[in-house]
Every structure is written in structure tokens, then in C-alpha cells.
Amino acid sequence: MKDGKIIPQEKIRNFSIIAHIDHGKSTLADRLLEITGAVSEREMREQYLDRLDLERERGITIKAQAVRLYYERKKGEVYQLNLIDTPGHVDFSYEVSRALSACEGALLVVDASQGVEAQTLANVYLALENNLEIIPVINKIDLPQADVEKTKREIEEIIGLPAEDALLVSAKQGIGIKEVLEAIVEKIPPPKGERDAPLRALVFDSWYDSYLGVVVLVRIVEGKLYPGQKIRFLSTGKTFEVTKVGVFAPEATTLDALYAGEVGFIAASIKEVRDAKIGDTITEASAQVEALPGFKEIKPVVFAGIFPVDSDDFPELKEAIEKLWLNDPAFSYEVETSAALGFGFRCGFQGLLHMEIVQERLEREFKLNLISTAPSVKYRVRLRNGKELEIENPAEWPDPGTIEEVLEPYIQAEIYTPKEYLGALINLCEEKRGIQKEIKYLTPERIVLIYELPFSEVVMDFYDKLKSLSRGYASLDYQFIGYRPSDLVKMDILINKQPVDALSLIVHREKAYYRGRDLVSKLKEVIPRQLFEVIIQAAIGSKIIARERIAPLRKDVLAKCYGGDVTRKKKLLEKQKEGKKRLKSIGQVEIPQEAFLAVLKI
Ligand SMILES: Nc1nc2c(ncn2[C@@H]2O[C@H](COP(=O)(O)OP(=O)(O)OP(=O)(O)O)[C@@H](O)[C@H]2O)c(=O)[nH]1
Numbered sequence: 001m002k003d004g005k006i007i008p009q010e011k012i013r014n015f016s017i018i019a020h021i022d023h024g025k026s027t028l029a030d031r032l033l034e035i036t037g038a039v040s041e042r043e044m045r046e047q048y049l050d051r052l053d054l055e056r057e058r059g060i061t062i063k064a065q066a067v068r069l070y071y072e073r074k075k076g077e078v079y080q081l082n083l084i085d086t087p088g089h090v091d092f093s094y095e096v097s098r099a100l101s102a103c104e105g106a107l108l109v110v111d112a113s114q115g116v117e118a119q120t121l122a123n124v125y126l127a128l129e130n131n132l133e134i135i136p137v138i139n140k141i142d143l144p145q146a147d148v149e150k151t152k153r154e155i156e157e158i159i160g161l162p163a164e165d166a167l168l169v170s171a172k173q174g175i176g177i178k179e180v181l182e183a184i185v186e187k188i189p190p191p192k193g194e195r196d197a198p199l200r201a202l203v204f205d206s207w208y209d210s211y212l213g214v215v216v217l218v219r220i221v222e223g224k225l226y227p228g229q230k231i232r233f234l235s236t237g238k239t240f241e242v243t244k245v246g247v248f249a250p251e252a253t254t255l256d257a258l259y260a261g262e263v264g265f266i267a268a269s270i271k272e273v274r275d276a277k278i279g280d281t282i283t284e285a286s287a288q289v290e291a292l293p294g295f296k297e298i299k300p301v302v303f304a305g306i307f308p309v310d311s312d313d314f315p316e317l318k319e320a321i322e323k324l325w326l327n328d329p330a331f332s333y334e335v336e337t338s339a340a341l342g343f344g345f346r347c348g349f350q351g352l353l354h355m356e357i358v359q360e361r362l363e364r365e366f367k368l369n370l371i372s373t374a375p376s377v378k379y380r381v382r383l384r385n386g387k388e389l390e391i392e393n394p395a396e397w398p399d400p401g402t403i404e405e406v407l408e409p410y411i412q413a414e415i416y417t418p419k420e421y422l423g424a425l426i427n428l429c430e431e432k433r434g435i436q437k438e439i440k441y442l443t444p445e446r447i448v449l450i451y452e453l454p455f456s457e458v459v460m461d462f463y464d465k466l467k468s469l470s471r472g473y474a475s476l477d478y479q480f481i482g483y484r485p486s487d488l489v490k491m492d493i494l495i496n497k498q499p500v501d502a503l504s505l506i507v508h509r510e511k512a513y514y515r516g517r518d519l520v521s522k523l524k525e526v527i528p529r530q531l532f533e534v535i536i537q538a539a540i541g542s543k544i545i546a547r548e549r550i551a552p553l554r555k556d557v558l559a560k561c562y563g564g565d566v567t568r569k570k571k572l573l574e575k576q577k578e579g580k581k582r583l584k585s586i587g588q589v590e591i592p593q594e595a596f597l598a599v600l601k602i
Contacts, residue, residue, distance in 0.1 A: 007080045009261045010190045014219070016084040016099050016132075018123040019109035020116075020475060024139040027171035028109060028180070029067075029085045035177050036069040036081070038250055066102070066205075066217055066263050068247040071181050079185055082247075082263040095330075097126045098204045098278065098295055102219035102263055105133040105188030107180065108161075109171075112138045112146035115446065116154040118416045118477035124159055133188050136166040137180060142173050150443070158442050191261030198287040199223030199231070201258075206276040207327040212244065214270035214326065218282060219263050221292060226257035230285035231268060238275050239285045240268035274322075278329050298330045300348025301409075301480075302459050303392035304355055305336055305373040305502060306362070307344030313368060314343045320366035321345055324358065331358050338395065340502045341371060346393055349375075352459055352600075373502045374599040377456045380407040380483050395501040397490040400541060407483040408454050412437070415449040415466065417474035422447055424469040432457035433508065452481065456506070460600055491516055491545075493523070494537040495589050505599055516546040519599055524548040526594040534589055 017025045033039045069081040084099040100106065106127045110120055127134055138151050148168060155163040167183060169176035205217035218225070225231070225245050232239045246254040247264040258264040270276050279295040308317045321333050332348035349355040352375060359372050378392040382405040391397060413434075417425055422439070426449070429436065434451040441447055453462075458478070466474050491512055493503035507515050516538030523536050527550060534550040585591075 006259065007078060009193075009195070009259070011078065012080045012082070012190050012261050013105065013184050013188045014082045014084070014103045014191055014261070014263055015105040015107060015184055015188055016086055016096075016103045016127075017107045017109060018086060018096060018100075018127060019139075020111070020114070020119040020123075023109050023111040023114065023117075023120070024171045025085060025109050028107070028137070028139065028169065028177075029083060031171050031174055031177045032069060032081075032083060032180070033067070033250060034174075035181065036071050038067070038069050066099075066248060067250045068263070069249070071185065073182075073185060080262070081181075081184060084263070096123060097130070100126055100130040100132060101202065101295070102204050103130070103132055104191055105135065105184065107137050107184070108134050108159075109137045109139050110151055110155060111140050112148055112151045113140055113143045114473070115147075115151050116158045116416075116442075118414060118475035121159060122477045124161075134161060135180075135183050135187055136161055136163055137169050138166050139169050139171050141168050141175065142170040154443060154446070193220070193222045193260035195222075195224060195260045197222040197260070198289050199225060199229075199282065199284045200289050200292060201225060201282040202292045203233075203276060203278055203280045203282060205327075206278060208323045209267075212267040214267070214272075214276045216266050216268075216270070216276045216282075217263070218258070218266060220258050220260050222260050223284070224257050224259045225264075225266055225282075231266075231282050232285045232287075233275060233277070234281040234283060234289075234291045235277055236275055236280075240270055240275075242266055242268045274326070276326065298350070300330070300332050300350060301455065302349045302351055302355060302375045302377060304347060304349070304375045305338060305341065305344050305393070306333075306347050306359060307338065307341040307371045307373075307502075309369040309371055311342040316366065317345070317362070317368055317370070320362050320368060321347075324361060324365070328358065330354065336393070338373075338502045340500045341373075348392070352463070371593050371596060373596045374505055375459055376506065377409055377459060379409075379488065379506060381405075382407070394490055394504040394506050397504070397506065400489070405485055406488045408456055408486045408488060410452055410481050410484050411455050411458060411478040412481045413449075413451045413453050413458065413476060413478040415451070415474055415476050416442075417447055417449065417470055418445055419447050421470040421474055422449065425449055425466065425474060428462070428465055428469060429453065432462060453478075454484075454486065454508075455480070489540050491519075492539045493519070494535075494539060495527075495591070496535055497537075499539075500591075502596060512540055513545055515599075516540075520546045520548045522598040523595055524550055526592055526598055528590065528592070529553045530589060532588070 017028060019025045066082060066084045069083060071079045071081055073079060084103060086096040086099045108124060110116060136155050138148055140146055141148060152163040152166055155161055167176055167179050200222045201218040201220045203216050203218055207215055209215045227242050227244060229242045230239055231242055244254055244267040245258050245264060246252055281291045283289045308314055330350050333345040336344055336346040349358060355375060359370060362368055363370055376392055376394055378390055381389045381391055381398060381403055383402050384404045415425055429451045432453055434453040436451055438450040439447060463476060466476055487509045488506050489509050489512060491505055491507050492499045520536045520538050529550055531553055533552045536548045537544050538546040
């Protein structure tokens with residue numbers, strides 16, 4: 001619908017932009033918003049569709065976004081384009097695959113100075129799985145190091161898509177944008193689906209809004225959706241009355257109705273966050289229809305505890321986690337109690353970046369002060385009595401005397417890199433207990449390195465190291481290949497002889513000694529001095545493998561200010577209070593957040 005007129009289905013195009021991280025998706029989306037007049041030059045800001053503050057600050061897209069544009073091809077010939085911007089990082093690929101299910105086509109953006117990378121390929125596979133028409137777009141042609149011919153060759157040889165017609169674009173300078181719009185209209189098929197059939201709509205995103213309640217993003221597959229309609233969610237059977245339907249264009253705009261083939265949002269006074277499950281089908285309350293194929297359930301792979309710094313905040317944390325989960329069902333949570341940290345949640349994530357983002361969103365969007373523990377993968381432990389346990393929390397590790405065998409998850413990693421970094425990357429993989437499988441030349445300059453690696457080594461700092469060793473040029477994609485036996489042990493950390501459950505970790509026996517030594521010395525650095533002596537020890541079973549001592553503070557910090565200056569004294573006290581924010585008292589010792597994540601830094 002535009003200016004009250006319904007746009008016929010054959011003039012609708014639903015498409016997505018997919019790319020490796022930083023290849024310029026969000027910038028291209030900005031240009032499309034601009035050229036179609038959805039955003040005036042005055043309102044334009046960079047990365048317009050990245051709505052979360054966090055996305056803008058970090059310059060990455062976390063959530064998929066749907067926005068409607070109108071493209072007037074010729075006078076009176078208006079097309080409705082529904083653009084779905086998607087994230088590029090591996091940790092968020094589930095968002096990509098959800099977004100793609102609402103599209104018929106995809107712009108595949110490839111940076112002309114970088115060429116095809118791991119996520120380019122991974123996203124192409126997702127697009128092919130969804131039967132999308134793929135339009136290659138070679139971006140950043142303005143850069144001096146851009147190599148269009150080489151990029152075309154890579155698209156043909158590595159991806160297997162014809163590239164002679166690839167569009168040449170500089171999203172930054174606004175070159176070639178009109179051609180992109182033309183290609184969308186020409187090449188991407190319009191959606192199918194009867195407007196007069198009973199309603200079937202796929203929920204592909206939803207979030208909590210304090211005014212509207214739960215807002216649901218839908219792709220209408222058949223029928224129409226309008227205010228006043230009684231609808232039912234198939235998986236729960238719950239019914240609601242639609243209060244509002246609309247689109248983001250790019251600001252929220254209400255409409256009279258959404259029709260088959262269109263993408264938009266609805267609100268229906270849904271209060272319970274769990275009632276609008278992503279992947280569910282919406283239909284008319286009285287209709288009998290078949291559910292649409294939803295989404296594969298995504299299993300988290302990295303686990304960590306999240307606890308409120310102030311134990312009284314647990315109910316607020318619970319509510320916040322439930323709300324955030326609606327918007328991001330790729331993380332999981334269950335209540336956990338820790339002797340050291342009290343009540344909190346054991347959460348599962350898609351990777352470390354995902355974990356960081358979830359924690360940051362909880363803190364910012366819900367004003368909480370949180371402590372998270374070191375991430376862990378899910379281990380399998382076979383016991384002597386024949387039982388098998390799945391353990392994602394080192395605190396639950398069984399007594400070593402009862403263990404027959406331990407297995408850990410392995411991945412096959414594909415590392416794409418220019419050839420000059422090959423040596424450094426092989427060393428990195430070997431250091432992380434990797435098993436080399438293959439080294440393939442993709443082109444004379446680019447290599448793919450295939451390794452099998454224990455996932456626990458990859459979740460720590462592998463990705464950061466890969467990036468720094470290759471100056472950002474290498475990229476990584478991986479898949480799980482199953483569980484394998486490994487010689488793993490639990491390492492406890494004792495503070496003044498008390499084991500701190502939230503600090504214990506699972507390590508490979510051969511590396512235990514070095515890890516233990518590095519960890520206690522790191523802890524010594526981050527734990528502030530107290531009024532008494534603090535002894536930090538690492539132990540395997542009853543054997544102490546490393547020890548450090550933090551000398552007590554001798555003087556009262558205020559003693560220096562004795563007598564005179566009141567403001568200075570106040571300042572000092574305030575500073576101390578500030579520093580306390582992220583300290584958690586364990587026994588008598590105050591431990592900062594950094595201590596729980598120190599294991600990531602060793
Ligand atoms: N020189 C040049 N730089 C560009 C061009 N397009 C994008 N960039 C820059 O490349 C960087 C990444 O661009 P984004 O649009 O944020 O990339 P993205 O693919 O959306 O990244 P994620 O959202 O994190 O996946 C930014 O610094 C852009 O300014 C271009 O055509 N030329």
C-alpha cells in the first residue's frame with residue numbers, strides 16, 4: 001500500500017543483503033534508503049537500520065531489520081521493496097537464515113579489496129537452501145586496492161555463480177545504486193500466495209515494546225492481516241485481536257492491512273513474551289490451516305553463568321532475560337545457583353560475541369549490573385557405572401574417581417586467508433591442539449586451511465588471534481563434527497583455601513600446569529588488595545599446581561587525608577564506591593568481573 005493504493009503483488013520484491021562482515025551491507029542499505037527517498041538527506045545517519053545503540057557503537061549489525069521502500073521506476077510505476085538487513089558475524093547466522101525465509105532474492109555483497117571470504121560462502125549456502133535468486137554486487141570499487149576482475153573470478157570459481165553481470169558499486173560514494181534497484185526489480189521474482197486465501201503468516205522476529213506489548217514481525221504467506229481481526233498462534237492455540245499493523249519505512253508507519261507476499265509488523269495486545277514464538281504460524285482464529293515450516297531449533301554451543309552483582313536484583317534479571325529471549329531465541333537460560341555468586345542463570349550462546357552482546361543488552365536495556373563467568377562448552381562424561389552426563393558447567397564436574405572417559409566437541413574449521421599468513425595460522429591451529437586435514441589453493445593468492453579443532457580452544461580467543469595474526473584478512477567458518485575422547489581435568493581455584501565454584505574450569509591435562517600458573521598470576525593482577533592477605537591457588541583434585549599471594553593493604557586509605565581536605569576525602573570515597581560496582585564479595589574477598597573472565601586472557 002502506498003498513498004492509500006494497494007500495490008499489486010507482481011510489483012513487490014522481498015530481498016535481503018548478505019555479505020561477509022564489514023563488506024558494506026549496512027552502507028548499501030543506507031544508500032537504498034536515500035535514493036528511494038525513504039530517508040531524506042537531513043535525516044540520514046550512518047548505518048540507519050542498526051537501531052540498537054550497541055550496533056552503532058560497535059559498527060556491526062546484530063539484529064535483522066525489515067524496512068519497506070518504494071521505488072518509482074517510471075512515472076506511475078511504483079514497486080514495493082521490502083529490504084531485510086542481516087548481520088554478518090558467524091555468531092548471528094541464525095538471524096540471517098530467519099530473514100532469508102521471508103525473501104525471494106538476495107544481494108550478495110563482496111568487498112572488491114578483500115574478495116570472497118568464509119561468511120560470504122556460508123551465507124550463499126543459506127540463500128541457496130532458501131531457493132533465493134542471488135545477485136552478486138561487487139562493492140568498494142572506489143578503493144585503490146579494489147580488484148574487480150579478481151573478485152569476479154573468485155565469485156565464479158569459489159562460489160560457482162556467474163559473475164560477468166555482477167554489479168559494480170561503491171556504497172560509500174553512491175556509485176551504481178540505481179543499477180542495484182533495477183536488478184532487484186528485473187531479477188528477483190515477486191512473491192506468490194493468494195490474497196483471498198485464509199491467513200497464514202510466518203513469525204520471523206518479535207520483541208517487547210513498552211507501549212505496544214509484544215511486536216511481531218511477519219511475512220504474510222497467504223491472505224491478509226488487519227486491525228480488528230481475530231488471530232491465533234498455531235503452536236500455542238492462543239488467540240488475540242490485532243490492534244495495529246504496519247511497516248518500518250524506515251520509521252514505524254501504520255497501515256490498513258498487510259497482504260500476501262508482504263512483510264510488516266503487527267501488535268495484538270500480546271502480554272506474555274512466550275506467546276509470540278519466532279517460527280510460529282499465525283492464522284485467523286477460526287480457520288483450519290496447516291502450519292508453515294518454521295525454523296530449525298538452534299542449539300547454543302557456549303555456556304556461561306550470568307549473576308546479578310547485587311543478589312537482590314535476581315527477580316529483575318529473571319524478567320529481563322525472559323524479555324530478551326523473545327527477541328533472541330538463540331540463547332538459552334536456566335536458573336543456576338553458585339555457592340560463590342548466589343542465584344543467577346546458566347545461559348547458552350552461539351559464540352563469544354553473542355555472549356558479550358547478550359550481557360551488554362541485559363545491562364543496558366534493563367539497567368542491570370551483572371557478573372558473567374568464563375565460557376565453557378558442553379562436555380560428555382562417561383562414568384564407571386555406565387551412566388553418561390552432559391556437563392556445561394565446570395562446577396558440576398563429577399568426582400574424578402567415578403569417571404571412565406571424557407569427550408569434548410570438535411569442529412572442522414575452514415580458514416580463508418591470503419597465502420602470506422599461512423605459517424602463522426598453522427602455528428595457531430597447532431597450539432590449539434588442531435589436526436590438519438587439508439590446505440587448498442583457491443586462487444594463486446588465496447588459501448583455505450582445513451583443521452579439526454577442539455571447540456573449547458576455539459571459543460576462548462581463537463577468533464581474535466586469527467584476526468590479529470592475519471591483520472584482519474583471514475576469516476573463519478566452522479561446523480561441528482562430533483564428540484571425541486580427550487584427557488580433560490577440572491581445575492579448581494581456591495581463594496584463601498576456599499574453592500570458588502564460579503572460577504573452576506576444564507582444561508587439557510597437558511596444559512593444566514601452564515594454564516594454572518598463568519591464571520593465578522592474572523588473578524593476582526585483577527583482584528584488588530584487601531585489608532588482609534589473600535592466597536590464590538590453582539588445584540587439580542587435592543594437588544596444588546600454582547600459588548600467588550596478594551599482600552594486605554597496610555594503611556587505611558583515608559589516613560592520608562586525615563585532618564584537612566573534606567572534598568578530597570569525599571572524592572576518594574566516591575571513587576572507591578565506583579570501583580565497587582562490579583565487585584562481588586566471595587567470603588571476605590572482593591572479586592571483580594575481570595577475574596571471572598581472566599581465563600580468556602591466558
Ligand atoms: N571505501 C569504501 N568503504 C566502504 C564502502 N562501503 C562500505 N564501506 C566501509 O566499510 C565498513 C563496513 O561497512 P558496513 O556497511 O558497516 O559493513 P556491514 O557489512 O554492514 O558490516 P556488519 O553489519 O558488521 O556485518 C565501513 O567503515 C564503511 O564505511 C565502499 O563502497 N567504499
